[in-house]
Amino acid sequence: MSGKLTKLFDFQRFEGNKELQQVIDTVHAxxxxxxxxxxxxxxxxxxxxxxxxxxxxxxEK
Numbered sequence: 001m002s003g004k005l006t007k008l009f010d011f012q013r014f015e016g017n018k019e020l021q022q023v024i025d026t027v028h029a030x031x032x033x034x035x036x037x038x039x040x041x042x043x044x045x046x047x048x049x050x051x052x053x054x055x056x057x058x059x060e061k
Contacts, residue, residue: 005027012020036044
C-alpha cells in the first residue's frame with residue numbers, strides 16, 4: 001500500500017490533479033512531523049533485545 005501511495009505522490013508532481021492533491025495534503029497533515037510529549041515517550045523503547053546483567057556476564061565469557 002505504501003508503494004502505491006509513493007507512486008501516486010510522485011505522479012502528482014507531473015499531473016497536477018486537484019483531487020489527488022487534496023488527498024496528499026490530508027495525508028501530510030495527518031502524519032505531520034511533531035515533537036513527542038513526555039507521556040508519549042514512555043511508550044517508546046530502544047531497539048535491541050534486553051539482556052539481564054547476569055546474562056550479559058555469561059555472554060561475555
